[in-house]
Amino acid sequence: MDRRHDERQRSARLSARERVAYLRAQRRRRRQRILIVSGLVLAALLVIWGGSLIWNTVMAGMRLRDPRPTANAAVPAHTVFRQPFTVLLLGVDRRADGVEGVRSDTLMLAYVNPNERWVSLLSIPRDTVVMIRGLGEQKINAAYSYGYQHAADLYGVGTDADAAGAALVAEAVTTLLDLPVDYVAQVDFAGFERLINAIGGVVIDVPAPLLDSSFPTADYGYERIFIPAGLQVFDGATALRYARSRHGSSDFDRTRRQQLIVRAVFETVRSRRLLEQTAVWTALLEEVRRSVKTTLPIDDPTALRELLTLAQTIDPSRVASFSIHPREVAVVAEIGSDIYWNRRDLAALVARVKAGPQSIVEQAYVQVLNGTPVNGLAARVSRSLEQVGFRTLPPSNTDRRETTMLIDYTGNPAALARLAAHLGLPEQYVFATPPADAPPQPLGADIVLVLGRDYNPAWALSP
Template sequence: MMSFSVRRISDDSSRRRIAWKPLLGNVLFFARPLMQLYGAWRQQREADERAERRRHALRIAMTVAAALALAALLWMGTARAWMFLKTVGLRTALNIAATELPRDALGHTNLLLLGQGDSAGQDLTDTLMIASLDARGSSAVLLSLPRDLHFLERKGLPDGKVNNSYRDYKVRRRREGLEPDAASLQALRDSAQEIGSALQLDIHGVVKVDFEGFVQAVDAIGGVDVAVPEDIVDTQFPTADYGYETFAINAGPQHLDGATALKYARTRHTSSDFDRSARQQQILKAMAARVREQGLLGKARTVAALQSIVAEHVETTLDLGMILALGKMAAESEGGDVHAMQINDRNGLYEGVVEPGGFLYTPPRELFGGQSVLLPVSIPEFPVTWKQLQMLKRLFIDMRTPYAWNADIAILNAGAKSGVARTLGNEFVRYGFPVGRIANASMPDQETSFIAAGGDSALDAAKFFGAFLDLPVQDMPAGLPAEERGAVTIVLGEDYAYTPFQNLSLPQ
């Protein structure tokens, strides 16, 4: 048997050894500031892009308002009004005819927008949205309510869903002796009063449009272009004769006529009513873009067609002067912020998904005669209250500035009870604030909680949230890695005790 032996080739191993630890330490020492600079640059770039998207959305909203004002002017008589516009110009015409818009104490005009089905829908409202505009037209807030939101108490009516309110109040007013048109207008006001009272919001007017008007309006502007995010095949799309048909549309860019746009907005192929609301907003934005890009406001025939549709398919408590005032606001607006949110049931309870607007839950059907309804999540659980939604209204509609900052928030646990950072983070998300990181801090435990701004641009946001949470604002810890920081960083120390937002006081 052949034998083998092993021997060292060279004893001089030091020539090939590399001091990896010191080298790596030097690399990290010089790289960390560069990484921090890159992170700050990326945050600023993303903030600039988000701001431009918000300005674009407001321009779209104001284009719609201007179109509505033009249609209102044409109620004077198409030929006479058109000559008037050609002579004095749109802005002068609006200044002459517009009245002062009603406003709440904060200078906001709040409208309730309703979308209604055809006669088979029995006066049920399919779409419910609050639109709040500030006096200068520099910001707008859109808050969508799901049709299954249930009111346990209604003035003069038994409990019921919000999409039944217009119908039920209309029936009540007819029984009281009002003529059909007067009963319908009063029912719109009653619905606005019901929703406004629950949210503690003054609602100054209501606009209701039916499905046929939607279809005709899309056709009148030559259709709309949308990007469909996924293939849709709905084999149970309802028809006018109470049957079903298959509605199918492919993902990608699509040009839709009125009938197809309505089906796309109404299909339940995707998961919920909340997805339908997103598609409805997509169609409305596409309509506004079409009007603006094609210069349709300057074409008398198109505007006259829209005016005819408005007269037949739109009902509103707004008078002519208020409509023209909205158009004046649109004409004078130079862009600003638009914030949108949908109230939903993705509330994060029981380790579920949490999303902005997640303030509702589904109670057992047997408690409501087999109906599927949505109720506000309450703290404590009983009795059911609207306290969280009222706090959302105060932040999102009344104040709205904290949403314009759009400051990315990092929440770090540095000595607080386990899980409390996640609880606070979910609360921020529910109220619509961007949370980029929830984690345990790499820094040592802190006795005192605090908030730090990632730069001068985030200082106002840090001060606001510091006052809201009753936490001091101090400098960003020098040793905190860049990947753990946000534009606003909240460090929860040993002294931190979680309090729901509904129980906090807003900074003045």
């Protein structure tokens, strides 16, 4: 108000010519202010529009349309990750020359409970026999290739081949487990290597050395690989070898190693807060765009924000690992490498998967080895452990030992802690990974209790 009054007084003291020049100058300044503000608004709109265009372009390249008739109906973005959901993780073997076609080499189902903030990972052996639409009873890893090659026949003309392959695997997994598959995410092997390298590698505490003299190479040859036991950082190539090798051990051990890699990736992204670092996030986004295809609604900013927040707030200790394994599920028949599983046992395993981390202790198998001169001691301790809820394998003997050792060979921190607390063992006798003087890992054992001469007689008593 005072400023306008001063301007009127100043104008009154000017001559007519000066007043005209003064008024023209004021109008020019007002036009300049309007142009500047308009330019800023236009620039902001262009940035928002351009960012949205880039974002949608990037995400559109990753997003697969789920062609399954039973696929999720449209769900409001603000509620899409508010209830438990499943994501089928696929590792796809895609050779550049196409000689052997495209096939799924790794199948893992993630059951996510966003309200309680936990995840269950269930590995499915690729030799599992299941009913596949259009093929009949076949190994489950045949589903992706068949869906990929027959996309139009199965899901209609114009269906993306990758989407059809993933969809048919999802159908087969739903048939096998009687559990809906809500979303699918797939990555090929080359992309897997790049993603691991983009996050700076992953830390893996290898529980046992891995030797594979016939690891397949990209040119259809073989190479010898050796990965020692112990804590180490894997780059993308090493992580891929560790996850894929099957000649140095069983296919069931292979699925466990794959889960170790998935957990390590999750822990690396979370602990290093990579999603909050612009430079890393930009590079990671580019690799994700090149390597990952998914039916998750990542092209919806609200849904993506919820998904990223969920990933950042789940503690790694709340990630439970399960697998379809003869220790958990009875084998009805094994014809060559084809495995037929008991349906009732599969249902019980799925129930544990849906229960989450609280059921993880039940999964670890404990074997007691007698390193004392007391005959039958390991059998009595095993019976005592069974009566308090531990799963045990048949006891056995080992070399004489002075001190008792409790050793985790396969990464079961919750079960190890519970067993150590039950026995009252001091920390120096409890090992999360096998020490140098540990006995070889017994077949099928997750945790081994080696009884030494210092054992507590109370361990052999019934509770």
